[in-house]
Amino acid sequence: MDTNRITDKKTLRHEAIARRKQVPPADRAAAGERLAVEAGPLLDGLRPGQTVAAYVSMGSEIPMTPLLRLLLDAGCRVLVPRLGRGLDVGWGELSELDDLHDVAADAGRPTSRRPQEPDGETLGMDALAEASLVILPALMVDAVGTRLGRGGGWYDRALEHRAADVTVAAVCWPWEAVDGPLPRESHDVPVTAVLTPDGLRRL
Template identity: 55%
Template sequence: MLADMEANETKQALRKNAIARRKTTTAAQRLHAGETIARCIGGLPLPDRRCTVAAYVSMGSEVETRPLLHTLAEHGHRILLPRLGAGLEIGWGEYSDAPFEDYGERRPQEPSGATLPANILESASLILLPALLVDAWGNRLGRGGGWYDRALTHCVPGAPLVAVCWPWEVCAPPLPREPHDVPVTATLTPDGYTPIATSVG
């Protein structure tokens, strides 16, 4: 119990520092970073055929993901995006040309249309998810809501889990890891796609 409390306190401090660093970026820098990762699509572990990709709509100081979503759609891939519901529910919607639904600055925009069940993630050949920090073992620090940790229980074993973040957020020191944390298999930053070389034991 004490170890869990210490891990949580450490995570909160790391989140605070990471978000403060991100806030020094400008909207133009975030868009440029997003356009850069969109050009990295050829390096992603996608099958040769059209497939389903789970992704997300960026918010705030995150690397802008809309250019990447547009590029994936242009290549014919089906894109699933989170629908958060009450915040604890797990649901997905499909990316389309329709405008996103806006729920305020504290929540990401969501696709319009029907809400798909949590187990739709079983159809995803690639899962892109946000991260504040990722260490050399694939441990990922998110915003702390636990939504992705719950969602990822529905993905197919072996599906690539790629954390999207800024280059300086890929760190060497190990991050605190709790039993419910799901490690990622690679990172995607404006510097490119990088598989995680060390697996978590």
Template identity: 40%
Template sequence: MREDGTKTSLRARLLAARAGRITGTDHPVAVGATETDGAATTARRILDLPEVASARWVAAYASLPGEPETGRLLRRLRGRGIRVLLPSMRPDLDLDFREYTGALIAGAFGTREPPLGAAIFELVQADVIVVPALAVDVHGRRLGRGGGSYDRALRRARPDALIVAVVHDNELVDRVPTEAHDVAVHVVVTPRVTLRCGTSDGAQDSYSR
């Protein structure tokens, strides 16, 4: 299926902004301390979600350069005794999910994933699924990188699993164009906002700290 041009142009703009974040060209000052503080706050926001507090299994991901950093979140999830699953790219661009026990190896397209010997579990095991995004809107519509890997994988999630997208503050937007195969998220987390999506006005169940 051919992708909507608006979606393609939005993705290109957001990827360029992420590239600038990596090199520091989109910030007049160094971002190291700010990024570290943002990662800590984002991790706390996710851990404070009641669905995460009661979870036995959480599927998450190891962040790419330019993405909100997830290493702190992964460590704190495991520190709470929560079992963590991370994606591993299949040749057909779908995802397997392997248990994360602290070690990561290089994966496809610059990703990091558990070693090949790590146990594979079905995504249906996860009580909460934390996913990457380039942008999310207030209704939970998510823009990914265009490969469709998460849209395919999320269709295998439990119906009651909570799906959480993590983005930078400026990547929570008013509207993301969608297609029939796109899977919406239930919660968006940024360093400044935790937003419950899917209500009639897109913000009724939102809250921030």
């Protein structure tokens, strides 16, 4: 995709999601396994008990289950977003993968528009300050760390609470790591690394 000719985030999101939907399920599953392998350098130096903020994948995103399992097996304290029951927004602590469940919509029915969440206490946005590593989703990342998300601004608000020297790694498909430049606004928080099934790139 030629991002130089596109300055509209909505258009970029639409094109990115359309291409993702073309990935066969088997290829998507294999990408999740490779992602966990390529994340190795990110996890070097992490000690049991240290906090890692990650996320639960959904839809056309690269599956995060293998990487989440790797973090849990390493004894990390794993935080994932809790996105949506009224004011119940922040982070949840994931103790095991079996704790994840679908989130009910306002009408009481599960919704596929939100990632699965663990039960338990909802921690505030400021819980991110405890993270030694932040792993977050992206639709696209350019060479200077500008990240294109889904447009809600949730991560930009959350990242205000990160530790100053923490690595913030965006996960995307290999073709979504672009030279850019991507459109950037004053509230956009840059990432410091991009992780794809093809490898890790520090920015």
